[in-house]
Amino acid sequence: MKRRYQFILLGGVFLSLSACKEEEATPAPDPVIQQAANPDRGREHFDTCATCHGEDGQGNRDMGAPSLVNMAPWSVEAQLIKFRSGLRGRHEDDAWGAQMADMAETLEDEQAITDVVAYIDSLPDEMPEQTLTGNNATGERYYHMICGACHGPGGQGTEAMQTPTLIGVDDWYLQRQYQNFAAKIRGYHIEDKAGRQMGMMSHSLPDEQTLNDILVFLQAPEMKVVPE
């Protein structure tokens, strides 16, 4: 996905140059029209995020804030939009989610979201620490049986299906969210279609240990693939 942003940046430069060329004939751009992602502007917005997610976006379990650096940019963007619009984080039992929703509301517009996502994408990838124990082989079987149809064979997620990457995301965070989906703390809003889809799937595992097995499998060294 980084390449995508490079293209967008290049596109932005191209558009800027084009704009310069026709500067006299073209009126000032409409502020509503979104500009290309600008990670430098995003860095300023990120100061708010860093309070919980850390300076390098590597997460802070004590704050309930997961690592962001390995998530696919489209997925981070989708999450921010949902938090900011109230589709996520506004369930009364979701204290962590409420914090995130409050913070997301500080992003003034879609441009701010685009920029901060670009900044997060520019941060160096770092794999999170494994905190759960389980049976890797059992997890692999269940993953392929249940999860892989949507999240992809390598857990890398699929933008077309709005299924986020699961690789390089804190296991404790994924565990919590699976449980939140099962409890309808997430995926509660009628317009959160992907969340409702995951909500239906969150009853498909027989027990908590199986979830842990899957999360251990996703943390296995051979699975540490950074999404493209």
Next chain:
Amino acid sequence: MKKAFKWFGMIGLVIVGMIGGKFIFEGPDASAPPPVPVYFSQDNSEVADGSSQIVASMSGAVIEVRDGDSIQAAVNDAQPGDLIRVYPGKYVETVYIDKDSISLQGVIVADRWPELDGEKRLNDAFLYSGNNILIENFKISRFKGNGIMGQAGNNFVLRNNWIIDAGVYGIFPQYGTNGLIERNILTGIEDAAIYVGMCDNVDVRFNEVYGNVAGIEIENSRHALVEYNYAYDNAGGILVFITPGLPIKTTYDVIIRNNYVYNNNHENFGAPGSIVSMVPPGTGIIVMAGDDVIIENNIIKDNKNVGIVITDLDFMASVSVDPESEPYPDRLVLLDNIMINNGTDPVTEIKALKMASLMTGNLDIVAVGGGVDSCIRDRNRYSTIGLGGYKNCQATDTKAVTSYMLKNPVPPRETNEENKSKLVYYGVCAGCHAYSTRMIGPPTMTIQALYMDNPQGIADYIANPVHKRKDYPEMPKQDYLAEDLRLDVAKFMLQVKN
């Protein structure tokens, strides 16, 4: 006397000349009468043998298809009872048979076959949903999905076909009753070469299956006789499975006898994550959760993992999340078999079992997991693990059973407005989609989550599928189903439970 011999000689020459001339000038097939598709039984007993009655019903017109013609066009023209004879040539098409009592017979001339070639573009060679269907003498190659698939058709005879690299399943009757699969040769199939899925009363005999992931698989089926087959060089030779999450929940009353199950050490090239990908290479026979399975008189030889594995759902699949699928193999009967040189290089799990049992050397039979009331005859002949709870069998043979086919053809499944979508789900969708288990396509519950309140989305998708998942085979179009039926089955799919 010499004169008499001369006369005989001259008359003989004239006769030879007449026959030879006819052969040369008219071709070997031009005057050949249409062969009567008579079933050849290996025994003279009067026990049920419905196959002769199935084919005997094919007594209508004969329609000929020649190279360059379309087999589908002939099927479209045919009336129930007609015989379609297909002459040697290359036929690039999928043939849908949605009417009853159609007989499709290839005509093999001087080793030239009528060949259905999928060119790795087409999904299926034959798809039949009619009843009383005969398909024989075809070469089928380079399809992506299935060689021959039955979709809820009863009374079928599939024989003498030569199926090479035909995708996921070679011969696959799904949800059919009363069928015969014999004298077929199949290789290069990514799942089971012969897959009897959710069927009843099927004989599988005299087939040769090699170079597939699974040779012969009896899955969620009842009353199946698997005999005189030659299964070699597959990852697994013969499988008797319950797959959880399918509409039919049981497998029982299966006889596996007189087969040659040899050197099934092929790499498992099944789609990663699919249930067949979990078949350990080097396994002769696997019974997973099936009940009342009798294994008799087979030669089981040179299978590196183990000769016979008997297992519950936990050991093989770890996916027994279907509360209606009883996970344990019960009442197995292991009669006399010849077992030689198996288990010389087992997979890690079997190695661990051998170590735990302080066993070295070869391994013929392993039973793991639960199950009750099983027995073995003459156990000391074999090297075994896990048979401590098996009793000594009182039975000695299965001579009393000569066929599991029914004496008379069964009627077609009743279809009405209420159950037709269920029939399509059972006969078509469940061929690849189990509720909570990954077979070929994504589990049904995943589809339910993705489309929750959007049956039209499923209906549109099955008419024009898009390949979304690289690690899954491409979904074939089901646009031969009527538009309203597609929507009905989509609605049915969204409310299936388990």
